[in-house]
Every structure is written in structure tokens, then in C-alpha cells.
Amino acid sequence: MKILVIGHKGQLGTDMCNVMKDAKHEVEGIDFPDIDITSFDSVASVVSLSKPNVIVNCAAFTAVNDCETKQELAYAVNADGAGNIGRAAASIRAKVLHISTDYVFSGVAASPLVETDPCEPQSVYGKSKLAGEIALAKELKEHFIFRIAWLYGANGNNFVKTICRVGRERSVDGKALRVVDDQFGTPTWTVDVCRQALQVIGTSHYGIYHCTSQGECSWLEFATRILQQFGIRAKIEPCTTNEYPQPAPRPAYSVLDNAKLRSLALDVMPDWEESFDHFAAQIKASGVWN
Ligand SMILES: NC(=O)c1ccc[n+]([C@@H]2O[C@H](COP(=O)([O-])OP(=O)(O)OC[C@H]3O[C@@H](n4cnc5c(N)ncnc54)[C@H](OP(=O)(O)O)[C@@H]3O)[C@@H](O)[C@H]2O)c1
Numbered sequence: 190m191k192i193l194v195i196g197h198k199g200q201l202g203t204d205m206c207n208v209m210k211d212a213k214h215e216v217e218g219i220d221f222p223d224i225d226i227t228s229f230d231s232v233a234s235v236v237s238l239s240k241p242n243v244i245v246n247c248a249a250f251t252a253v254n255d256c257e258t259k260q261e262l263a264y265a266v267n268a269d270g271a272g273n274i275g276r277a278a279a280s281i282r283a284k285v286l287h288i289s290t291d292y293v294f295s296g297v298a299a300s301p302l303v304e305t306d307p308c309e310p311q312s313v314y315g316k317s318k319l320a321g322e323i324a325l326a327k328e329l330k331e332h333f334i335f336r337i338a339w340l341y342g343a344n345g346n347n348f349v350k351t352i353c354r355v356g357r358e359r360s361v362d363g364k365a366l367r368v369v370d371d372q373f374g375t376p377t378w379t380v381d382v383c384r385q386a387l388q389v390i391g392t393s394h395y396g397i398y399h400c401t402s403q404g405e406c407s408w409l410e411f412a413t414r415i416l417q418q419f420g421i422r423a424k425i426e427p428c429t430t431n432e433y434p435q436p437a438p439r440p441a442y443s444v445l446d447n448a449k450l451r452s453l454a455l456d457v458m459p460d461w462e463e464s465f466d467h468f469a470a471q472i473k474a475s476g477v478w479n
Pocket residue numbers: 195196197198199200201202220221222224225226227246247248249250251266270288289290291318337338339340341345
């Protein structure tokens with residue numbers, strides 16, 4: 190298949206290109222400013238030239254806190270952008286795999302959320318991403334939407350990199366690293382999402398999928414494992430969300446259940462600890478984060 194990855198320089202987009210190429214697909218990647226998904230004309234001209242069978246949209250305005258003050262841009266990229274991609278795909282009869290987020294949920298649930306659970310985003314980022322799901326579905330029936338969460342990978346900034354950097358600083362200055370222990374989710378490796386995408390894009394099982402690793406933890410538990418795996422000897426202490434206020438509210442509980450993938454016998458997402466250990470081993474062996 191020919192696959193066009195939009196946002197191919199981002200954290201997920203980089204691995205999406207690599208994994209799709211390894212699976213012998215023909216892959217073309219594009220990113221801002223060579224494409225601006227807020228403009229239908231920009232998307233349409235790229236898509237009509239590329240003529241892919243599948244468009245994978247990894248592009249988004251992902252700075253969650255900045256979305257609170259840049260609402261117009263957040264909606265232009267995350268909502269209109271998804272709609273523009275759907276409309277352009279329809280014109281060449283391509284499918285779209287679009288990436289969404291656990292932030293479409295309020296965070297008040299007490300057990301893992303399935304695809305049909307009601308959405309109630311609390312942040313501008315979450316609201317704009319939900320609007321993107323709706324805009325895409327309105328333009329194109331042949332779409333897959335992966336709601337992912339707590340993403341990390343070798344490229345770009347993420348929680349793992351931050352904990353490694355701050356952890357190393359704390360191991361020198363002797364101060365404790367404070368991490369919230371009252372927010373729960375599932376750390377998910379970019380490469381696993383890409384491998385899961387491979388299982389789905391060839392099918393006609395369209396719609397919304399929850400796509401995270403199995404299991405759950407708090408940010409504190411995740412940070413503890415990061416320090417262990419990277420051999421960083423820093424003191425670590427719990428704190429509450431209230432003690433670490435952020436401009437955009439985060440869901441307190443956003444564990445996703447990959448119910449649709451499971452029901453179709455397509456779920457290849459591994460346990461989060463097993464996956465993270467594998468990722469950490471790769472990063473340490475490559476030395477890229479040293
Ligand atoms: N990171 C997470 O923890 C997380 C969790 C759940 C869901 N997600 C979703 O997963 C997807 C991938 O996230 P990521 O972490 O890989 O994001 P990322 O690293 O921020 O990459 C996003 C890419 O989109 C590009 N982009 C921004 N505005 C654009 C525009 N108008 N037109 C074209 N490209 C544009 C960015 O370019 P610039 O760098 O030039 O802006 C960047 O290359 C997103 O849909 C995100 O909402 C992420």
C-alpha cells in the first residue's frame with residue numbers, strides 16, 4: 190500500500206514512517222511547513238499529488254498547556270485539520286488513520302474506558318481533539334481513529350526524557366524528584382502504536398479504537414520505573430495534582446480499554462512494563478540520550 194504520513198517529523202510520525210517502511214509499504218512523509226493541515230488547499234494539493242491508499246495523520250498541536258491560550262490555533266490544527274484531511278482523502282478514495290487522545294474523557298471514571306463511553310474533555314486540547322474526531326467522521330466514512338495516551342518514543346520530548354533529565358540533575362543536587370501520584374493512565378510506546386496501525390489499516394473495520402498498552406499506573410510509578418531502568422539514583426517523592434498546578438487540567442483517571450481491538454481479535458498492544466523495559470534497553474544500547 191502507499192501510505193502518506195502527515196506530521197512525519199513528530200514523535201509518533203517518525204516511528205510511523207519507519208515501521209510502515211519495515212513492513213514493506215511505500216511511505217511518503219510530510220510535515221509543516223511543507224503541508225499546513227489548517228488549510229484545505231494545502232492538504233488537497235499534497236494528497237492529489239501523492240495519491241496514497243492510506244493517510245496517517247500524526248500532525249497535531251500537542252502543547253497541551255499552550256492550547257489554553259491559543260484556542261484558535263488548537264481548533265484550526267486539531268479539529269479543522271482532521272476535517273481537511275478527511276475531505277481530501279474522500280476526493281481520492283483513500284482511507285485515513287487519525288490519532289486522538291485519552292484527554293477526550295473527563296477523568297472521573299473508576300474503571301477502564303471503552304470507545305462508547307461518553308466524552309467530556311476538560312481542556313482546550315481535549316475539546317479540540319474531540320472536535321477533530323467528529324470533523325473527520327463527518328467527511329469520511331473510511332476512517333480509523335486511534336485514541337492513544339501517555340505516549341513516549343525515541344524522538345521528541347516526552348515524560349521519559351524529562352524524568353531522565355531532571356532525575357540526573359536531582360542525583361547531583363540531592364533534592365527529591367516530586368511526581369504526581371493521583372493521576373492514572375497507561376504509558377504507551379510509539380512503536381507499539383505503529384505496529385497496531387499495521388494490523389488495522391488493511392481492514393474495513395472503521396471507527397474509533399482505544400489503543401494503549403495493557404495495564405495501568407500513576408505518573409509516580411512510571412517515573413520510578415524510568416529511574417530504575419536508566420540506572421538514575423535520585424530520590425523520588427509523591428505529590429498531588431493540586432501541589433503541581435498546570436494551566437490545562439489533566440484527567441485524573443484515563444485508563445483506556447482496547448475493547449474494539451480485542452473484539453476483532455486485532456489487539457497486539459503489549460503490557461506497558463514489558464514494552465517500556467524493551468524501549469529503555471534499546472535507548473541505552475543506542476546511546477542516543479546520553
Ligand atoms: N504526546 C502524547 O503524550 C500524546 C498522548 C495522546 C495522544 N497524542 C496524539 O498523538 C499524535 C502524535 O503526537 P506526537 O507526540 O507525535 O506530536 P508531536 O511530536 O508534537 O508531532 C506533531 C507534528 O505535527 C506537526 N504540525 C503541527 N501543526 C501542523 C500543521 N498546521 N500542519 C502540519 N503539521 C503540523 C508538528 O510540526 P511542528 O513541530 O513544526 O509544530 C509536528 O511535527 C497527536 O495527534 C497527539 O494529539 C499524543
